[in-house]
C-alpha cells in the first residue's frame with residue numbers, strides 16, 4: 001500500500017515540477033511545449049435564397065494548379081464562394097489548396113482522375129476514374145468527400161451517369177478560357193453572360209483566367225449577383241445520381 005502511495009506522490013511530483021518548468025519557460029517568453037492550435041473547421045453551411053436572389057455559381061475545373069492558391073486569395077477578398085472540380089492526379093501536389101477550399105467554404109467536386117472522355121471508357125474504367133479521385137480528395141480535404149461530378153468535356157450518357165453514381169454538373173456559360181487565354185475576353189464573357197442561376201465554367205489552371213477573376217467578381221457584383229456554390233444553388237432540388245444539371249439546352 002505504501003509503495004502504491006509513494007508511487008502516486010512521485011508521479012504527482014513530477015507533473016508539478018513539469019508545470020513549474022513550463023511556467024518558468026513561459027515567463028521567459030518561451031513555452032516548453034507549443035500550445036496546440038485548435039483544428040480549423042469549415043464554416044457552417046449557408047442557406048442562400050437563390051429563388052429570390054440573383055445567384056451565380058462560378059466553377060473552376062482541372063486543378064488544383066499553380067494559380068489556385070492566388071485564386072483562393074482573390075475569392076476570399078471578395079467574400080465569394082465557388083466550386084472546384086478537381087482532377088485526382090493533381091490533388092497530390094496541392095493538398096494545402098484542397099484543405100483551404102474546404103476551410104474557406106468552397107465546394108469540391110470530382111472531375112475524374114486524368115480527364116479522359118468517359119463515353120469511350122468501360123463502366124469499370126469510369127468507376128475507377130471516379131473512385132480514385134474520391135479517395136485522393138477525401139484524404140487531402142480532411143474527410144470531405146465530393147457529392148458532385150463534372151464529366152470531362154461535358155461528355156456523358158446514361159451508362160456513364162450510372163457508373164459515376166453522382167449528379168453530373170455541367171454549365172450554361174462556357175468562358176472558353178482554355179481556348180483564348182485572354183484576360184480581357186475572360187472579363188467580358190465572365191461579366192456579361194451569366195444570368196440568374198447560371199453555372200459558369202472556368203479553368204483555374206490558366207494564369208489568364210485567374211488574372212481575370214478580380215474584375216469578373218467586381219463586374220458581377222455590380223450587376224447584383226451573389227456568389228454561391230453549386231450545392232447552394234441547387235439546395236432544395238433533388239439532384240439524383242445520373243441527373244445532369246443544368247439541363248443541356
Ligand SMILES: [Zn+2]
Pocket residue numbers: 061062111115152153
Ligand atoms: Zn476539365
